[in-house]
Amino acid sequence: MRRLRDVGEHAWIAALARRLAARPADRRILVGPGDDAAAVRPGRRPLLVTADALVENVHFRAGWAAPAALGRRAWAVTASDLAAMGGVPRFAVLALEASPAMRTADLDALVGGFAAAARREGARLVGGNLVAGPHLAITAAVIGEAVGPLVTRAGARPGDRLYVTGALGAAGLAVRRLAAGAAARLPDPPRRVRAGRLLARVASAMIDVSDGLVQDVGQLCRASRVGAEIDLGRLPVAGACRRALGGRAAAFAARAGEDYELVVAVPPAREPALRRLTLVGRLLAGRPVVHVRAPDGRVVRVARGGFDHFRR
Amino acid sequence: MRRLRDVGEHAWIAALARRLAARPADRRILVGPGDDAAAVRPGRRPLLVTADALVENVHFRAGWAAPAALGRRAWAVTASDLAAMGGVPRFAVLALEASPAMRTADLDALVGGFAAAARREGARLVGGNLVAGPHLAITAAVIGEAVGPLVTRAGARPGDRLYVTGALGAAGLAVRRLAAGAAARLPDPPRRVRAGRLLARVASAMIDVSDGLVQDVGQLCRASRVGAEIDLGRLPVAGACRRALGGRAAAFAARAGEDYELVVAVPPAREPALRRLTLVGRLLAGRPVVHVRAPDGRVVRVARGGFDHFRR
Numbered sequence: 001m002r003r004l005r006d007v008g009e010h011a012w013i014a015a016l017a018r019r020l021a022a023r024p025a026d027r028r029i030l031v032g033p034g035d036d037a038a039a040v041r042p043g044r045r046p047l048l049v050t051a052d053a054l055v056e057n058v059h060f061r062a063g064w065a066a067p068a069a070l071g072r073r074a075w076a077v078t079a080s081d082l083a084a085m086g087g088v089p090r091f092a093v094l095a096l097e098a099s100p101a102m103r104t105a106d107l108d109a110l111v112g113g114f115a116a117a118a119r120r121e122g123a124r125l126v127g128g129n130l131v132a133g134p135h136l137a138i139t140a141a142v143i144g145e146a147v148g149p150l151v152t153r154a155g156a157r158p159g160d161r162l163y164v165t166g167a168l169g170a171a172g173l174a175v176r177r178l179a180a181g182a183a184a185r186l187p188d189p190p191r192r193v194r195a196g197r198l199l200a201r202v203a204s205a206m207i208d209v210s211d212g213l214v215q216d217v218g219q220l221c222r223a224s225r226v227g228a229e230i231d232l233g234r235l236p237v238a239g240a241c242r243r244a245l246g247g248r249a250a251a252f253a254a255r256a257g258e259d260y261e262l263v264v265a266v267p268p269a270r271e272p273a274l275r276r277l278t279l280v281g282r283l284l285a286g287r288p289v290v291h292v293r294a295p296d297g298r299v300v301r302v303a304r305g306g307f308d309h310f311r312r
Numbered sequence: 313m314r315r316l317r318d319v320g321e322h323a324w325i326a327a328l329a330r331r332l333a334a335r336p337a338d339r340r341i342l343v344g345p346g347d348d349a350a351a352v353r354p355g356r357r358p359l360l361v362t363a364d365a366l367v368e369n370v371h372f373r374a375g376w377a378a379p380a381a382l383g384r385r386a387w388a389v390t391a392s393d394l395a396a397m398g399g400v401p402r403f404a405v406l407a408l409e410a411s412p413a414m415r416t417a418d419l420d421a422l423v424g425g426f427a428a429a430a431r432r433e434g435a436r437l438v439g440g441n442l443v444a445g446p447h448l449a450i451t452a453a454v455i456g457e458a459v460g461p462l463v464t465r466a467g468a469r470p471g472d473r474l475y476v477t478g479a480l481g482a483a484g485l486a487v488r489r490l491a492a493g494a495a496a497r498l499p500d501p502p503r504r505v506r507a508g509r510l511l512a513r514v515a516s517a518m519i520d521v522s523d524g525l526v527q528d529v530g531q532l533c534r535a536s537r538v539g540a541e542i543d544l545g546r547l548p549v550a551g552a553c554r555r556a557l558g559g560r561a562a563a564f565a566a567r568a569g570e571d572y573e574l575v576v577a578v579p580p581a582r583e584p585a586l587r588r589l590t591l592v593g594r595l596l597a598g599r600p601v602v603h604v605r606a607p608d609g610r611v612v613r614v615a616r617g618g619f620d621h622f623r624r
Contacts, residue, residue: 009621010531030358035464035535036396036519037362037456042354046342050349051405051441051453058443084348093363095407095451100622129363131370132621133449139407139441141363141453144349152347207348219322223347309321309444310412 004107005100009130012104016111026124028090038126040091040143048087048144052078056135058309064178065186067106070138071113076189077210078140079121080260083192084208086151086200087144089123094140097133114140121193149200153223156205156265158285162228163277165199165262166190168213169241169249172256189260195274196262202270207263211308212255214290217263217281221288224265230254230281233295251300254292316419317412321442324416328423338436340402350438352403352455360399360456364390368447370621376490377498379418382450383425388501389522390452391433392572395504396520398463398512399456401435406452409445426452433505461512465535468517468577470597474540475589477511477574478502480525481553481561484568501572507586508574514582519575523620524567526602529575529593533600536577542566542593545607563612566604 004012017034031039054060054074065073079089094114098107115125123142170187177184192208199206207220213235217228232250241256242249265283266272284291294300316324329346342351366372366386377385391401406426410419427437435454482499489496504520511518519532525547529540544562553568554561577595578584596603606612 004622007622012622014534030462031397031464035466036393037360037399037454039397039399039458039462040359040361042359044356047352047354047359047403047455048349049352049403049405049453049455050439051407051451053407053409053441053443053451055409055443055445058445081348085343085351087349087351091359091361093361093453095363095365095453097365097367097449127362129365129451130621131365131367133367133370134446137409137445137449139363139365139451141361141405141407142349143359143361143455146351150342150351152343154347222326309442310316310319310324 002104003100004098004102004104007104013130020115020125029124029126033127038093040126043145045145045147046150048082048085048146050078050081051139051141052081053137053139055137067109068113069188071110072117072188074138074140075114075117076260078142079193080189080208080210082142082144083196084206084262086146086148086196088147088193088197089118089121089142089144091126091143092118092123092140094125094128096128096130097137098130099134099136100132102136121191148197151200151203151206153205153207153220156220156224156226156283157267158226158283160204160265160267160283161279162217162230162281162283163264163266163272164213164236164280165192165195165277167236167238168209168259168261169253169256170238171258172252173241173244175258192260192262198274199262199264199272202266202272203264204267205265209259209261209263210257212257213263214255214292218288218290220263220265221290225288227284227286227289228281229284229291229293231293234278234280236278314416315412316410316414316416319416325442332427332437341436341438345439350405352438354402355457357457357459358462360394360397360458362390362393363451363453364393365449365451367449379421380425381500383422384429384500386450386452387426387429388572390454391505392501392520392522394454394456395508396518396574398458398460398508400459400505400509401430401433401454401456403438403455404430404435404452406437406440408440408442409449410442411446411448412444414448433503460509463512463515463518465517465519465532468532468536468538468595469579470538470595472516472577472579472595473591474529474542474593474595475576475578475584476525476548476592477504477507477589479548479550480521480571480573481565481568482550483570484564485553485556487570504572504574510586511574511576511584514578514584515576516579517577521571521573521575522569524569525575526567526604530600530602532575532577533602537600539596539598539601540593541596541603541605543605546590546592548590
């Protein structure tokens with residue numbers, strides 16, 4: 001079993017660059033992995049740029065997910081930021097921090113999972129960096145293109161409706177179980193690049209649900225200078241979450257993070273034509289406060305939810 | 313004294329985004345920091361993309377450099393990869409891992425140092441990410457443009473001459489002293505974007521000296537399928553290094569890392585018109601081996617030098 005300390009940084013990168021270069025040529029890639037930088041040929045559209053990270057013992061613990069699933073996840077959480085603006089990912093670079101004792105087969109699987117997930121959404125891994133460290137940390141930067149309207153967090157108006165894609169709560173439930181030492185499978189984040197692109201045609205504002213619906217809608221509200229009301233009874237709660245938590249499932253799903261679904265504000269005159277999209281609330285004039293309304297009509301306090309890396 | 317755990321991830325990012333947005337508007341930046349992704353308007357030239365990282369206890373230890381100097385360094389080591397291809401940096405995203413106990417003033421200074429160094433070379437910090445972690449890790453992704461010929465590591469031919477910019481050994485000496493607990497100042501890496509752009513007009517291949525001259529020339533040789541000979545007596549050894557190490561200075565400078573100077577291969581028919589450029593050797597036909605020749609003409613063994621993150 002070969003480990004990073006046996007192979008070394010340079011030999012591992014050279015082997016990876018050869019494998020990535022062996023794929024069918026892509027005319028957009030002028031210089032691929034293995035040189036000082038990658039050179040790519042963009043289209044004539046505006047570029048979108050973002051970076052995100054998965055850090056061991058922060059976002060995951062050893063054994064929570066297979067290396068390939070971690071790679072897919074690193075891709076998904078980063079591409080999700082582009083999806084939330086209506087952008088389409090094109091190129092990615094991957095900066096890895098790994099222990100010298102890490103098996104090279106695991107690191108290969110991680111990068112392979114990332115590269116495969118990127119290709120499935122039309123993007124290519126074109127470069128990166130590898131350093132030794134005490135833990136595994138995966139930082140991805142993704143470059144995409146705005147193929148249609150650019151949707152920020154800042155365009156929502158009072159009266160706009162709030163929709164969410166897919167279902168919420170399954171990832172948060174898995175994280176809670178895994179953190180407690182129970183068996184659970186951390187689900188792969190959904191692929192929402194296509195949905196984001198379609199929603200961008202009608203959206204006034206959009207954000208992805210990474211830190212929890214209530215918190216992320218709060219971000220959208222602050223950027224747009226509006227308030228919001230979310231109807232707990234309308235929330236698309238994931239089946240696993242509903243089965244596990246029963247009557248408390250919707251309140252849990254409203255503040256669970258890691259879903260990587262899209263929340264989108266749509267003016268009432270427009271109608272989003274997308275399956276698996278659920279109306280969950282509306283935007284209000286006034287302070288950027290998110291009110292959560294229970295099925296009986298009362299406004300409930302959802303415990304200050306969501307994720308902040310430095311405040312627990 | 314405010315620390316990250318007092319301020320929180322979201323409030324810190326919001327304040328930073330406001331400060332960065334307060335700068336004079338840049339028409340290339342359609343959406344700046346603080347949204348899901350940044351949107352930028354590139355030129356019509358090919359793009360260069362690269363990522364690099366500085367990790368605490370790997371690349372530096374606490375106290376080795378002021379936070380602003382660390383930020384400038386993170387910029388420089390990443391931009392150096394673009395300089396080594398003749399590219400010009402345009403946009404950067406910064407992914408940070410930091411301890412909750414880190415002073416926000418220090419993190420502000422770090423990001424400020426990065427952003428200021430980027431601006432000095434014509435680029436803008438347009439986004440990033442912040443996560444909690446046990447140590448400080450700074451990952452930067454830089455996007456640039458190829459304004460002239462693209463120079464990879466792979467174009468060198470036997471007979472080409474090897475030149476190096478600036479002087480070698482000062483950074484390696486400072487790292488050695490600091491690691492031994494002595495007082496030393498880690499020098500800011502040189503700015504070589506302009507030099508790289510000028511050298512790209514005559515170069516057949518180019519690389520930056522990050523892991524040590526002998527090792528990085530070895531990378532260029534493997535990519536170009538040539539050998540190399542370096543004349544130790546010609547090496548531009550930094551004054552501090554020569555004073556400290558005397559007769560051993562050149563051999564030390566040949567394998568010290570962290571210099572971030574450029575090594576460039578130039579066909580004999582072309583003449584690089586650049587000050588502070590030193591002819592240090594030539595490329596040879598044959599296996600990709602780097603021979604180091606002492607002033608008396610003997611080929612010496614320079615101890616397997618340079619840096620590999622996983623082999624010490």
